[in-house]
Amino acid sequence: MTSPKITLSTAQLWERRYRNQPSTSLPDNEILRLQMAHHSVRSYRSDPIPEGFLEIGIAAASSAATSSNLQTWSVVAVKDQEKRNRLAELAGGQVYIAQAPVFLAWVVDLSRLERVAQREGHSAEALDYAESFLMGTFDTGIAAQNAVVAFESLGLGTVYIGGLRNHPEEVAALLELPERTIAVVGMCVGYPTDNAAGDIKPRLAQDVVLHHEQYEHHQEAERVEAYNQRADAYQQEQGLSSRRWTETVSMRVAKAASLGGRHVMRHVLQRLGFPLD
Numbered sequence: 001m002t003s004p005k006i007t008l009s010t011a012q013l014w015e016r017r018y019r020n021q022p023s024t025s026l027p028d029n030e031i032l033r034l035q036m037a038h039h040s041v042r043s044y045r046s047d048p049i050p051e052g053f054l055e056i057g058i059a060a061a062s063s064a065a066t067s068s069n070l071q072t073w074s075v076v077a078v079k080d081q082e083k084r085n086r087l088a089e090l091a092g093g094q095v096y097i098a099q100a101p102v103f104l105a106w107v108v109d110l111s112r113l114e115r116v117a118q119r120e121g122h123s124a125e126a127l128d129y130a131e132s133f134l135m136g137t138f139d140t141g142i143a144a145q146n147a148v149v150a151f152e153s154l155g156l157g158t159v160y161i162g163g164l165r166n167h168p169e170e171v172a173a174l175l176e177l178p179e180r181t182i183a184v185v186g187m188c189v190g191y192p193t194d195n196a197a198g199d200i201k202p203r204l205a206q207d208v209v210l211h212h213e214q215y216e217h218h219q220e221a222e223r224v225e226a227y228n229q230r231a232d233a234y235q236q237e238q239g240l241s242s243r244r245w246t247e248t249v250s251m252r253v254a255k256a257a258s259l260g261g262r263h264v265m266r267h268v269l270q271r272l273g274f275p276l277d
């Protein structure tokens with residue numbers, strides 16, 4: 001099984017990603033090309049993913065670093081059509097969840113450590129603290145991203161589904177998640193349709209996100225404005241409505257209401273068994 005051949009060099013992919021020229025010569029290999037060519041996929045063929053693909057994706061996830069080797073995540077693979085239909089609804093009507101043959105619910109899982117501690121005859125007080133939840137969230141995220149790279153290396157497409165946090169308690173009930181767990185993000189996995197829209201989406205330039213020795217944002221306004229132009233050019237190329245990135249993200253952070261009902265998350269987390277002390 002060979003990886004999809006990405007014909008663009010890392011320098012060419014840099015130009016697509018940042019829409020500027022690299023200021024230095026760049027190393028180039030297949031893994032870098034794959035990572036730099038990432039784009040989310042929101043249109044899937046219905047055919048199943050081949051045998052062993054799910055397992056190798058999860059093996060890649062398991063191979064990610066994990067805080068203190070605590071391994072505080074689980075993943076629920078959902079193939080059942082009715083369950084995916086329901087998850088699509090719960091995630092705000094994201095139809096590709098019902099379309100893609102596999103949906104992965106990535107779960108911050110402190111419940112397993114509690115059970116382990118109990119069986120060892122210990123309490124699990126440390127799990128009550130916000131630090132444990134934060135650690136679990138980070139570990140879950142990096143595991144999931146390893147899986148994305150693995151799946152993309154096999155020619156599959158993916159899209160993360162943060163919409164899974166629209167109704168965390170309903171999702172927990174549907175997937176029979178125990179206390180001290182939350183499905184923090186979902187992921188569609190499958191073969192993209194031929195007409196699956198999606199291309200390399202420009203990101204903020206490195207002079208905005210990469211700081212040397214200390215954080216510095218003196219020229220941020222003009223640099224971010226330059227990104228507005230690049231992001232808008234991408235929108236137009238994709239036949240999408242023209243919009244300034246700064247306006248879009250400002251609307252997204254303007255009010256608690258822009259969280260789409262997730263402003264109650266701390267209380268939801270507490271009900272799911274994360275006291276966040």
Ligand SMILES: Cc1cc2nc3c(=O)[nH]c(=O)nc-3n(C[C@H](O)[C@H](O)[C@H](O)COP(=O)(O)O)c2cc1C
Nearest residue numbers: 038039040042094159160161162163164185198201
């Ligand atoms: C944690 C997380 C949650 C996301 N949730 C959704 C989602 O619910 N629906 C969706 O269509 N895309 C979702 N995305 C995908 C982002 O919209 C996408 O990564 C971003 O627009 C950049 O596009 P690209 O991945 O094609 O480069 C999510 C991405 C992340 C990392």
